[in-house]
Amino acid sequence: MRLTRVAALATASALAFGLAACGGDDAGSDDAAVSGGKSFAAGSTMERLNKAQVVKVGTKFDQPGFGLKGLSGKPEGFDVEIAKIIVKELGIPEDKIEFVESPSKVREDVIINDNVDFVVATYTINDKRKERIAFAGPYYEAGQNIMVKKDDTSITGPDSFKDGTKKVCSVTGSTPAEEIKKHVKDVASQVVLFDTYDKCRDALKGGQVNAVTTDNVILLGYIAKDETSFKLAGDNFTKEPYGIGVKKDDTAFRGFINDTLDKAFQDGSWKKAWDDTAGKFGAELGTAPAVNRY
Amino acid sequence: MNVLIDKFDVFAGGFWLTFQICILAAIGALILGAVVAVLRISPVPPLRALGTAYVTVFRNMPLTVVMFFAAFGLPALGSNANFLRIPVIDAIFTRLGTDLPYFRFALIALILYTAAFVCEALRSGVNAVSPGQAEAARSLGLTFGQNLRYVVLPQSWKASIVPLGSVIIAMIKNSALIGFFGVVGDLSSTADQLTGAEGYAFIPVAIGISIGYLIMTVPLGALLDRIERRQAVAAR
Numbered sequence: 074m075r076l077t078r079v080a081a082l083a084t085a086s087a088l089a090f091g092l093a094a095c096g097g098d099d100a101g102s103d104d105a106a107v108s109g110g111k112s113f114a115a116g117s118t119m120e121r122l123n124k125a126q127v128v129k130v131g132t133k134f135d136q137p138g139f140g141l142k143g144l145s146g147k148p149e150g151f152d153v154e155i156a157k158i159i160v161k162e163l164g165i166p167e168d169k170i171e172f173v174e175s176p177s178k179v180r181e182d183v184i185i186n187d188n189v190d191f192v193v194a195t196y197t198i199n200d201k202r203k204e205r206i207a208f209a210g211p212y213y214e215a216g217q218n219i220m221v222k223k224d225d226t227s228i229t230g231p232d233s234f235k236d237g238t239k240k241v242c243s244v245t246g247s248t249p250a251e252e253i254k255k256h257v258k259d260v261a262s263q264v265v266l267f268d269t270y271d272k273c274r275d276a277l278k279g280g281q282v283n284a285v286t287t288d289n290v291i292l293l294g295y296i297a298k299d300e301t302s303f304k305l306a307g308d309n310f311t312k313e314p315y316g317i318g319v320k321k322d323d324t325a326f327r328g329f330i331n332d333t334l335d336k337a338f339q340d341g342s343w344k345k346a347w348d349d350t351a352g353k354f355g356a357e358l359g360t361a362p363a364v365n366r367y
Numbered sequence: 368m369n370v371l372i373d374k375f376d377v378f379a380g381g382f383w384l385t386f387q388i389c390i391l392a393a394i395g396a397l398i399l400g401a402v403v404a405v406l407r408i409s410p411v412p413p414l415r416a417l418g419t420a421y422v423t424v425f426r427n428m429p430l431t432v433v434m435f436f437a438a439f440g441l442p443a444l445g446s447n448a449n450f451l452r453i454p455v456i457d458a459i460f461t462r463l464g465t466d467l468p469y470f471r472f473a474l475i476a477l478i479l480y481t482a483a484f485v486c487e488a489l490r491s492g493v494n495a496v497s498p499g500q501a502e503a504a505r506s507l508g509l510t511f512g513q514n515l516r517y518v519v520l521p522q523s524w525k526a527s528i529v530p531l532g533s534v535i536i537a538m539i540k541n542s543a544l545i546g547f548f549g550v551v552g553d554l555s556s557t558a559d560q561l562t563g564a565e566g567y568a569f570i571p572v573a574i575g576i577s578i579g580y581l582i583m584t585v586p587l588g589a590l591l592d593r594i595e596r597r598q599a600v601a602a603r
Contacts, residue, residue: 178563201566240467245546245556246563262465265549266556272439276549279442281468 111164118319118326122190123164130156131175131183131192131318135269137294138351139195140172148172152193154346155212155317155337159191162333178246181205184318191330192318195288197248198365207323208316209330211362212343216309217249218289220296222277223304228284230307231256234263242266242273242282249287252311270295278302288313290351297354314362331364370567371575381557382579387460388474388553389539389583395478396538397531400485407486408493410511418486425483430476430541437476438469438548448472462550469549477542484534492527493519525598532591536584543580554579 237258338361406418457464546556
């Protein structure tokens, strides 16, 4: 048991060194590699959490396939499974995870204000966010797509909005909403934003809009529920790498999560997490993304 | 606080859209509210009942619910509120004339809701006019309309103006809801855009938005104070 773990970690760190061109931030992997049981370098976030035996994780409660709190009262989805993989590696039992609802707007704030220890919440890695927090991962690469009515052949991709007649719906304060604004002729007469995707779907059904746009996995969730009404129009037109948000200066913890992800990519637990959750919607997992140790 | 400078155009655009819907909604609510007030003080009982029913419904229902009915009920009834595409006005307030109906739906909801309060502010002014005035006018043979136009309303106006101003200020603040019902780019929804999609810190953005609302509400409040002082002088 012990031997296999050390072997797996050695593979993981070898891979990590191979990927990280600059290196020098792999303190986390070294700490983990010398840990036979679960002990971590003194003063590190991992040690603090391991000692406390509780961990607070920010996730979404309203995202089918990724983080959805249903009748069971516990959030379920791919993000939740990823969080469990990381927490397990910290030597903390699954039932000691406290999930904190973290909608898009507050994700940076909950990290900075210590409301959570890390955030797994369909969290697209981008430079603006990196100014305030740091990202481990990515652990999945989504992309923006467009959902239309099943019988609609007039929309084939984002360029279909250029002529100024087609109307499109998305959610306020989301990256896809800003992205689609670049593809339309006139924002005021073509773009509708609501606070939830359910309202967008209703507007599409009712004919007030011609399309709904956001990350493919979210749209696939709606299509899975109603295959006779909706379909995707064309291929993904952006890349949205989902990362795990941690404190900006906590390089050791970030390295630890990256190592854990690399390990999960290798040992199949990453794929299993997907197949049990978002994979049920027919979304493609693709190959494991390379974690970015910036 | 750089966001205030870097994204000034976003704040300015949001301010302009909120300003537009507030102007339109204020005009609409004052007209509709005046009509309902006349119904409520008219001598015909069914009309009075109609006015009372209107106020009861729209004053006691949360604005969110009214917005919801407008934004999702009207389309279900097959209406896109195209009657609000008024030819000359939609050239100035361009959102009125777009194919997307949500600006018009939000406008309808704001007008219906605020009109109930406008009606009550006007009616309180009418009640402040001593009954002897209206009775004297009636004894002179003035009709109900003439009575209102020449005797009651010119006097009640003074007592109504300050509460009316408060109603309009409340309406400007209420307009912050429209961003949740499909109107893109109003002042409060710029907060969602800047914090959610673009990752700016929340507090500086909230400060920027507050400034936007204060620019609209503070001068209106100051104007009301001035009118009040003038009336005090005149009453002495």
